[in-house]
Amino acid sequence: MRIDNDPKLDFDDVLIRPKRSTLVSRADVVLEREFKFIHSHRTWKGIPIATSNMDSCGTFEMAKELSKYKMLTVLHKFYSVKELEKFLPKFNNPDYISYCLGIRDDDFKKLREVMKKGLHKYFNFVCLDVPNAYLEVVVGKLKELRKLLPRHTIIAGNVVTNEMTEELLLSGADIVKIGIGPGSMCLTRRKTGVGYPQLSATIECADAAHGISNTVGVGLIMTDGGLRYPADLAKAFGAGADFIMSGALFSGFKQSGGKLIVKNGKKYKEYYGSSSDVAMKRHYGKVEKYRAVEGRYTLIPYKGDVNDFVLDLLGSLRSTATYIGARRLKEFSRRTTFIMVHRQLNTSLENYEADK
Numbered sequence: 329m330r331i332d333n334d335p336k337l338d339f340d341d342v343l344i345r346p347k348r349s350t351l352v353s354r355a356d357v358v359l360e361r362e363f364k365f366i367h368s369h370r371t372w373k374g375i376p377i378a379t380s381n382m383d384s385c386g387t388f389e390m391a392k393e394l395s396k397y398k399m400l401t402v403l404h405k406f407y408s409v410k411e412l413e414k415f416l417p418k419f420n421n422p423d424y425i426s427y428c429l430g431i432r433d434d435d436f437k438k439l440r441e442v443m444k445k446g447l448h449k450y451f452n453f454v455c456l457d458v459p460n461a462y463l464e465v466v467v468g469k470l471k472e473l474r475k476l477l478p479r480h481t482i483i484a485g486n487v488v489t490n491e492m493t494e495e496l497l498l499s500g501a502d503i504v505k506i507g508i509g510p511g512s513m514c515l516t517r518r519k520t521g522v523g524y525p526q527l528s529a530t531i532e533c534a535d536a537a538h539g540i541s542n543t544v545g546v547g548l549i550m551t552d553g554g555l556r557y558p559a560d561l562a563k564a565f566g567a568g569a570d571f572i573m574s575g576a577l578f579s580g581f582k583q584s585g586g587k588l589i590v591k592n593g594k595k596y597k598e599y600y601g602s603s604s605d606v607a608m609k610r611h612y613g614k615v616e617k618y619r620a621v622e623g624r625y626t627l628i629p630y631k632g633d634v635n636d637f638v639l640d641l642l643g644s645l646r647s648t649a650t651y652i653g654a655r656r657l658k659e660f661s662r663r664t665t666f667i668m669v670h671r672q673l674n675t676s677l678e679n680y681e682a683d684k
Contacts, residue, residue, distance in 0.1 A: 336528040338510070339560040342666040349653035354646035358656045360398060363570065364545035365502035367474065368481040370452060372423060374398035375642070376657075377561070378550065380575030381405060381428040381457050382585075384599045388415045389583035393634050395424040397642070402426040402455050402483070402573065404585070409441050416450035426453030426483065431469040439476065448477065455483040456501075459508070462492060467499045474500030483571075486552060488524035490536030497540045497547040503571060504547070506533045510554030526554035527567055527666075534568030534661075558644035565645075565657060566664030575599075577641070581634040588630065595630035 391401035485505025509523035537547035550571035586598030
């Protein structure tokens, strides 16, 4: 047993200090980025914000809307091959949609069926999603996936430490997903005691990833979860995140998944974690006796159309840029200085949603 005494921070623990800026207008800020991936050797241009691969947001309907902004939708893994076969050819925008799978044999069997039907040409990204990517089997499955799809950009995770970030990048991932337990629907930290404050995990894993490079590009990370407000995305980019993934921010909309429920005249949408009892019963028929439920189920107020939210979100990032003098999103990490704040002074943020 050992204790790491270095302070580790979440998004609520910091604010961004303003700096002198020569920007005249938010309209001058460029949010699109261009990346070259170290293994797939593909070049991608877009706004590096992605939906989580949860039922509540990784939907076909969400992909149609977010692709207009050159943002990425990571589809949830429970769509059938027939559903994918019906949607993907019509969507035909492979740079802004990702297939998703786990490490089960059935997941790889389904992928091979998808490939046999030629559907893999309609997505350039593949997400290997596992809540615990520290398992040795994950590295083996990642290498298998890289052999199956050598020209696809692979997102793999989740991890929270620099050594496993490096391990996944060296094993075939182009982007490593960072986060264990920070999501609002995740109970992993409460059930297992395992986790890592998300801001510090982002900083440390980004540093590790960006140290791995080849003649094509560098290793990249995608911070996943713990994002409650638009400000948290600005902080994540400032901390060195290349991509950002969120479930909470893209749930509750018309284009989101989950049932629409009316209670006392008000509209709500289901929102639940992938390891909740609801998700496991719906998709696997039961909760295995050897498993603990590590996800929550709740209803969130219906938010309407996602487009209004996206415009507000991007506007918030542009506003941050004007405060720190960043003309491009890629400059956020160089222009950001974090100030630690006391939790007691930050309670207004915690009540943000209640006050809306």
